[in-house]
Amino acid sequence: MAQVLEFKLPDLGEGLTEAEIVRWLVEVGDVVAIDQPVVEVETAKAMVEVPCPYGGVVTARFGEEGTELPVGAPLLTVAVGAPEGSSGSGEDSGSDPESAGGSGNVLVGYGTGAPAARRRRIRPDRPARPVTEAPVSGAPVVKAPVLEAPVAKVLVADASVSEGPVPVVSPLVRRLARQHDIDLRRLAGSGPDGLILRADVDRAIRTAEETATATVRAAQAPVQAQVPAAAPNGVAAAGDAERIPLRGVRGAVADKLSRSRTEIPDATCWVDADATELMAVRAAMNAATGPSAGPKVSVLALLARICTAALARFPELNSTVDTEAREIVRLAGVHLGFAAQTERGLVVPVVRDAHTRNAESIGAEIARLTELARTGKLSPAQLTGGTFTLNNYGVFGVDGSTPIINHPEAAMLGVGRIMPKPWVHRGELAVRQVVQLSLTFDHRVCDGGTAGGFLRYVADCVEQPAVLLRTV
Numbered sequence: 001m002a003q004v005l006e007f008k009l010p011d012l013g014e015g016l017t018e019a020e021i022v023r024w025l026v027e028v029g030d031v032v033a034i035d036q037p038v039v040e041v042e043t044a045k046a047m048v049e050v051p052c053p054y055g056g057v058v059t060a061r062f063g064e065e066g067t068e069l070p071v072g073a074p075l076l077t078v079a080v081g082a083p084e085g086s087s088g089s090g091e092d093s094g095s096d097p098e099s100a101g102g103s104g105n106v107l108v109g110y111g112t113g114a115p116a117a118r119r120r121r122i123r124p125d126r127p128a129r130p131v132t133e134a135p136v137s138g139a140p141v142v143k144a145p146v147l148e149a150p151v152a153k154v155l156v157a158d159a160s161v162s163e164g165p166v167p168v169v170s171p172l173v174r175r176l177a178r179q180h181d182i183d184l185r186r187l188a189g190s191g192p193d194g195l196i197l198r199a200d201v202d203r204a205i206r207t208a209e210e211t212a213t214a215t216v217r218a219a220q221a222p223v224q225a226q227v228p229a230a231a232p233n234g235v236a237a238a239g240d241a242e243r244i245p246l247r248g249v250r251g252a253v254a255d256k257l258s259r260s261r262t263e264i265p266d267a268t269c270w271v272d273a274d275a276t277e278l279m280a281v282r283a284a285m286n287a288a289t290g291p292s293a294g295p296k297v298s299v300l301a302l303l304a305r306i307c308t309a310a311l312a313r314f315p316e317l318n319s320t321v322d323t324e325a326r327e328i329v330r331l332a333g334v335h336l337g338f339a340a341q342t343e344r345g346l347v348v349p350v351v352r353d354a355h356t357r358n359a360e361s362i363g364a365e366i367a368r369l370t371e372l373a374r375t376g377k378l379s380p381a382q383l384t385g386g387t388f389t390l391n392n393y394g395v396f397g398v399d400g401s402t403p404i405i406n407h408p409e410a411a412m413l414g415v416g417r418i419m420p421k422p423w424v425h426r427g428e429l430a431v432r433q434v435v436q437l438s439l440t441f442d443h444r445v446c447d448g449g450t451a452g453g454f455l456r457y458v459a460d461c462v463e464q465p466a467v468l469l470r471t472v
Contacts, residue, residue, distance in 0.1 A: 002079045005054050011071050012043055019043045020068045030058050039075060042248045046383060047376040056080040068199055070191050173198050180205045249345040260407035268402045269451055270438035273459040275418050279433050281465045294360055300392050301363030306461040307390055307413055308334050308355045309468055314454040316446040317411040318387050328445050337386030337406060340373045347373050348406055350386040400436045410445045414438040
């Protein structure tokens with residue numbers, strides 16, 4: 001006899017606690033193989049295809065596209081055929097993934113050969129039903145409840161406020177509630193066992209804002225009735241404004257940049273540099289033929305190599321601050337992040353062990369990660385763990401910027417566009433290829449002298465690439 005196993009959203013790593021369903025890859029009634037991707041979800045880090053550890057027939061899916069689910073919430077159920085030699089009795093139809101055709105791979109929360117996780121009891125006052133369900137003949141269907149997200153309730157009576165722990169897992173949810181003065185004890189969560197999700201806090205915020213707006217409108221109504229006036233052309237009423245949720249990549253960027261501005265006392269210094277010689281060196285490298293020829297080297301790759309050489313001279317900027325221990329942590333290796341703008345927003349892929357690579361190797365890795373970023377296939381591991389960031393905002397046609405440090409790093413080098421400008425060269429006025437370089441740094445890890453020395457060395461390498469040869 002077949003048995004129905006429930007597959008829950010696994011822990012996708014990197015501290016992620018929830019994900020949004022972007023696209024279902026299977027329909028109810030489809031036959032899936034072990035480790036076949038069944039759904040595409042978007043986390044705060046990247047787009048991820050989630051494989052199912054069971055093989056069989058999909059009997060139910062939980063959640064429409066666009067639904068945000070917490071880790072551990074049911075994704076789908078799969079009817080798995082009984083193993084050979086099974087008597088088909090109820091005692092033998094347990095939920096052992098290994099005996100039921102489970103995956104040999106290990107998903108977080110889905111070990112091999114381990115019994116299925118014990119299901120949580122759902123409070124009876126929360127109606128639950130699967131979004132789509134197809135019965136399988138002869139299969140004892142395990143009803144996996146799916147919680148319909150009710151509008152978050154704001155309790156009014158003080159006596160109804162719980163004195164126990166607040167059912168919130170995500171620190172992002174707690175911070176969002178604090179920023180908008182939302183009392184989490186007064187919210188009824190829509191997650192499993194009353195877990196409060198970010199969607200619940202968002203609804204509470206919208207409810208509070210709508211209530212405040214209605215109050216203001218009611219107070220202004222008598223005045224407007226006495227002096228009617230048409231709204232100016234092109235000015236939309238407040239009720240017509242579009243609200244865009246800060247979630248996914250955009251939400252993660254907002255949280256990280258806000259934390260950087262809050263925690264890091266940053267400062268910025270900048271300098272103009274004559275990049276004419278650097279551009280000539282790059283052209284010579286790319287024009288080489290014969291045995292010495294190789295892949296084309298980009299300007300970004302050369303600048304990245306200059307950064308790793310500069311960080312070797314000024315290791316203070318390849319560090320982070322442990323605020324709890326009140327210590328500066330200097331990092332041994334350089335994992336170089338570079339800012340990349342995609343359709344989904346700004347991402348910062350990381351070139352691992354950049355200090356061990358030459359310009360050609362760095363350029364190849366940047367090209368590979370950039371292509372993954374454009375297609376939305378970067379994994380969370382490829383977007384985290386950076387120690388220093390290179391930001392080429394010159395691609396947007398601007399000369400300068402004061403970038404925000406990518407928390408918890410200590411510095412970021414910004415590069416403007418390379419433009420022909422008047423420049424004094426060897427005592428004469430000439431048209432040269434000029435670029436503006438800016439360094440934003442955490443003033444806790446070093447003083448201005450160190451930051452200025454780093455930026456001056458980078459500028460010297462840009463103006464005279466032969467300087468770099470002394471360090472290679």
